[in-house]
Amino acid sequence: xxxxxxxxxxxxxxxxxxxxxxxxxxxxxxxxxxxxxxxxxxxxxxxxxxxxxxxxxxxxxxxxxxxxxxxxxxxxxxxxxxxxxxxxxxxxxxx
Amino acid sequence: xxxxxxxxxxxxxxxxxxxxxxxxxxxxxxxxxxxxxxxxxxxxxxxxxxxxxxxxxxxxxxxxxxxxxxxxxxxxxxxxxxxxxxxxxxxxxxx
Numbered sequence: 132x133x134x135x136x137x138x139x140x141x142x143x144x145x146x147x148x149x150x151x152x153x154x155x156x157x158x159x160x161x162x163x164x165x166x167x168x169x170x171x172x173x174x175x176x177x178x179x180x181x182x183x184x185x186x187x188x189x190x191x192x193x194x195x196x197x198x199x200x201x202x203x204x205x206x207x208x209x210x211x212x213x214x215x216x217x218x219x220x221x222x223x224x225x226x
Numbered sequence: 227x228x229x230x231x232x233x234x235x236x237x238x239x240x241x242x243x244x245x246x247x248x249x250x251x252x253x254x255x256x257x258x259x260x261x262x263x264x265x266x267x268x269x270x271x272x273x274x275x276x277x278x279x280x281x282x283x284x285x286x287x288x289x290x291x292x293x294x295x296x297x298x299x300x301x302x303x304x305x306x307x308x309x310x311x312x313x314x315x316x317x318x319x320x321x
Contacts, residue, residue, distance in 0.1 A: 132301075137302075140307065144305070144308070146316075154267055158263075172250075172293075181300040181304075182300070184290055184300045184301070186304070187286055189305055191279070191283060195279055198267075198279075203227060206279070207232075209284070210236070210280060210284055221240070222243065
């Protein structure tokens, strides 16, 4: 599934509530989901970890929806088949 | 671009360094990028905000790579065209 299609799926499922909650509230949810992912990473429950990865990309897409930002376009504009810093593929940054 | 293709692009560009850095260090980078996104959301620089969205999905993909987790499959397993909580599309959760 394209990143854009997944973002549209999140829009279909959740836009009304996401938009009512607003940017700040939705960002806080994203942060909470990232922290939950961090907790799962310490354990060994692979299925639970996968679900937390799913939640993080879902909330990132929700946040992009209420900002009217195209997540796929944003990702490819910055990571256009090369490292945005060294312009090489693969990255050859020395820092 | 499919979520999986983007994850593979991140693997091509960054896997060696991501893998050397490890799960904990890469998770910390993800958290930092999320916080940077939060700062940009307070401002009005749309291009900078889009770049921060790009960075968050990029670091999420990097983390998934070193965990050998397929981010697209994880996302679609949980958000399979309906809300995973109420099983409706669109979501009709009442909380």
